[in-house]
Amino acid sequence: MAFDAFALILTMLGLGMVFARFRTFPDNAADTLNKVVLYVCLPAAVLTYVPRLQLDVSLVGIIATPWLLMLLTLVLVNLATRFFRFERPVHAVLLLCVALTNSSFIGYPMVRALLGDQALPYAVVYDQFGTFVMLSTFGLYVLARYSGDTPPTTAQILLRILKFPPLWALVFALTLMPAAPPSWIASALKNLSDAMLPLVMLAVGLTIQLRLSRAELAPLSIGLLLKLVVLPAAAIPLSLAFGLQGDMLRVNVLETAMPTMITAAALAISHRLAPRLAAAMVGYGIVLSLVTLPAWVWLLGRLS
16 A cells, blocks of 8 residues: 555544544535535546456456455354344444445545556446445345335336436446546546545544443454454455456455445434444444455455
């Protein structure tokens, strides 16, 4: 990992925590920063890197991996729930927070920092066709089943997907965006894309929660073990089975190893499903991933 990127991550994370401690920013500052990332930085990253992507059948492995690991999550979380007799809200949070990875907000900048710009198009494929669609289908189903809400209709799911800004950027990037646009456009998009890392880490620092009660210790430990260790380990033979090599294999494993999707945890909290556990999965997951992600890159380098 480039030292300057790692230093920037720690600096912005620390600044966010300090600003939150002293209430320097308004309470909704993190939400505003996340919206800037969602509506500006993420689409800019998609438009910058996706046109360089060479479409071929091997991308099926990257698309299929998060879905297959979701099935593994169902099995492992069910076993853990039976063994430890977790309550339904805890079970629901583990399903959401283990299966759904932060493959965009944190995934894009971390892939760039750890693997380089050339690897980012594969991260976009993993995120857009895997994690995001899973959130809009599997995620909504889990929320509805365990919170007592009415299950979403197919039309509601499709509308949610269509309203996602980076999706439109993806469609444009795959159809109309040239791989080498005019320099002033390429430079502007690159600058907006580069702003994603500091903005995301500042927003995370403003909202990160590390408080924990003893009741959450067992499910938190199991959730983090599955999210940061077991699923990435399972992604390695799965990637090899699909014939993935080089950056495709590394991105497939690294995106799987990202911490819990912040949106998934926020939805669990808003539906009153073990809110402290959901917040702890995000907070501790992000902190620990600053160690586990470089470790996975090192391991993949050794395996290759």
